[in-house]
Amino acid sequence: MVSIPRLDAHMLKFSQVCVLVLTALSFLFNAPILVLITGLALALSALVPAASPFRFIYRQILVRAGWLKPRIVEDDPAPHRFAQGIGATFLLVASIVFFLFHAATLGWILTILVFILAAINVFVGFCAGCFVYYYLGRWGLLPRVRYEGGFHWRGI
Template identity: 40%
Template sequence: TTLKIPSPLRTYTDGQAAVQVQGETVADALESLVEQHPDLRQHLFNGQGELRPFVNLYLNSEDIRHLQKLATPIQDEDRLMIVPSIAGGSSLVDHSAIRTNQALIISLSVIAFILNLPWLVLLVALVMAVGTALKLPGFGFVYRWLLKPLKLIKPDLLEDNPEPHWFAQGFGAVVLAIGAITLFAGASIVGWGLVWLVILLAALNLFVGFCVGCAVYYWLGRLEVPGFVQPPPEDTLP
């Protein structure tokens, strides 16, 4: 089993970003880790041998607190990841869910354009808006309930801030909603232009890996706009 080590703790693993561990449960894997790197023990466990409250541990894409905690069984092909909860720091974001969301937004919006279906544009906007309110990818349910259980797409957990992604999704939902209303009003050129704007921005994120909405979030943060508090991860734009 591979156990990924966050940057703040790599000092205690000789700079290794991932360590191979052995065991049948998460607890066994952690014990295997600290046997190889004893200096980690005090940073992961308290004096009673309990996992410290600021240490989050994920098995594949699931927080072990939502599974069987330290008794959660593991397989050789599983991936564990430690994420320390540091104020103002990043958390885990499953980018597979985000990419699935973007792919469906693009696909459904293109279908709406080809078949001239303004109601489908409005539906996509509604799903995105609900997802933003719930702090989830709007079409993430397709990934969680279908693609991931069937192992068609593997989780891609990265240390990231989720807030910029929700901001980008919410912005896209607003633009699509305005586009749909404009289409219903009969202004096809303006309406479909707004729809294609969202398609192009989602495609830029999906195929190039640049999230324009996220960049706007971070720029607004640099301007000290209230509510935009998360700093960009290291070595990223802007």
């Protein structure tokens, strides 16, 4: 019997909201250090999901206080980690551009792109990074999704 992977859809949504808020604040307050912090948090979330700062805040504060409840769904976490990795890459490259090359315009363009994609995910339910992952899997460039339940537009 094949086990179907599961994940907490509310935790994923919370993570996206955190990215959305942190990138917005970084732009509004002209604080490139927030871009770096957000990029590092996303990188940690993608590489070591159990050590994700977003997951920690979600589980230890929001769930324990009863403000949010887990919503476990059948879905492969790999596309979501891939999307987090892409977001982390863009934000870390933006940080390098900010701090090493002093090219603020290019850094803000990369940051705003992550903001827009996070907003689309939060408000429309479309994960662009997941979409790319699925197609790279179809073309044999990444592992195919273990759960072939289809692409989730609103479920995450």
